[in-house]
Amino acid sequence: MTEAGGGRVRRAAETCRELARGVLAEHAAEVDTDARFPKEALRALRGHGLLAAVAPAERGGLGADVPALAGMAADLARGCGATAMVWAMHQVQLACLLVCDAGPELREAVSRIVRDQLLVASATSEAGVGGSLRTSVCAVERDGSPGAAGGEGFHGGAGGEGFRDVAGGGGVQGEAGGGGVRGAADAVAGRGCRLDKSATTVSYGVEADALLVSARRGPGSPPGDQVAVLLDTARTRLEPLGGWNPLGMRGTCSPALRIRAEFEDWRILPLPFGDLADRVMTPLSHVLWSAVWHGLAAEAADRAARYARKRASGQAGQAPSGHLAEMRWRLTAMEAQLAGAAEEAQAVLSGAARPTVAFALRINSLKLAVSELAVDVALAALRVCGMAGYSEDGPYSVARLVRDLLSAPLMIGNERLVAVGSRLALMARDR
Amino acid sequence: MERRVRLLLAGRSVLPGVIESADAGADLWELGMESLAMVGVMVAVEDEFGVEFPDELLTRETFRSLAAITDAVLSLTAREGRS
Structure with a gap:
């Protein structure tokens, strides 16, 4: 961290302490009682650029390192635990995106998240995996290659790159109708991909602007061969599968959600999950x-x-x-x-x-x-x-x-x- | 050496039905190896080749493929031969 960067992070840490004593503490009891999203606190954090804390300065963030982020999380928690947890989880998702945003479309999407201080949630839990982060039931499916036939293609090659070719082919077949509107390049990249996940706990998923979702690479992939997919919640169907009335951390709003989306191939992060x-x-x-x-x-x-x-x-x-x-x-x-x-x-x-x-x-x-x-x-x-x-x-x-x-x-x-x-x-x- | 590694993993039922014919460079994680299988692979390789993996080699990268495991064993036997 540069000296200027260090000063910026120190000021941000001070802002966290002020907000914790102010807007966070002010709404904490109501957020807790009503089990509602801490929207006032998140608005304030966004207003101070604190949603982009983990992003490097050259990408428009604060460039806070992990010890600094930990200090900020602890300070925020003193005002409102749920707000601090939402902020902390968002930093984790953003950090995941920032280490592997290769490719122009993905990079632009991540830059927009940083620039516009968009809120990112994660959906890594799933019904039927016994709480294991490292296995998924749901799989990324491709248009034109549903079921096992599409899945087999993913293991044809030696490495992980082969699936991109499958996706390109699938996109052309599956998106023929829409392709003319978006032009040839879009049609090849295609929306082309789908997933349908029943997640057991998705913190602030309904309130978030984007979701990072784990899934098997394809229908034929073993449970441990997972990818992470960046979904735009505005283009995702989110269906709560139950209520939200827990003992604590009530403002995190973490019900079970069914997540259904169609998305472009570039939204699959290049690094294996x-x-x-x-x-x-x-x-x-x-x-x-x-x-x-x-x-x-x-x-x-x-x-x-x-x-x-x-x-x-x-x-x-x-x-x-x-x-x-x-x-x-x-x-x-x-x-x-x-x-x-x-x-x-x-x-x-x-x-x-x-x-x-x-x-x-x-x-x-x-x-x-x-x-x-x-x-x-x-x-x-x-x-x-x-x-x-x-x-x-x-x-x-x-x-x-x-x-x-x-x-x-x-x-x-x-x-x-x-x-x-x-x-x-x-x-x-x-x- | 790579053949020995392959036979060893096949004998220990690591990815049965897959490991026998997997390309040397094929990603074993993608083929279904799970994090917790790493301990079995590590112990089997250490026993077979009389080496000990130092902590810096105990990563997903080291166990990513038959070729990567073979490279690690070669570097360890070379290191231990020198010492």
């Missing part, structure tokens, strides 16, 4: 989610300390609750682990380091540790504050913070991550 997940999506999401949980836990601890301080001033000589010290050591452990992982994730994201097994294991460990520790801190704060903390209202309420944090062990279930981590630990050479 597995590589994108290893290098960008998993490390950055675990770091930024952890930062949000850390911010929520730190806010709960601060409220508990203020409450205990007020009580202590009225009862001189009485020892303060041991939970105050417990919260501090848990927070300190979280901060150290988060800082280390953020630096490492930055090195991998920038290409300076490789996403090795040991790295994946440390990122996995970060999510496991922070999601558990943050809940412990919030529950300790609740015990310190007593009824004042249990209340949904008042300066010592930690009720929403506790409810928001109880989502942490479930966002990619910790049982699944423990199983994955144990397999990784069999391979890892370094700690």
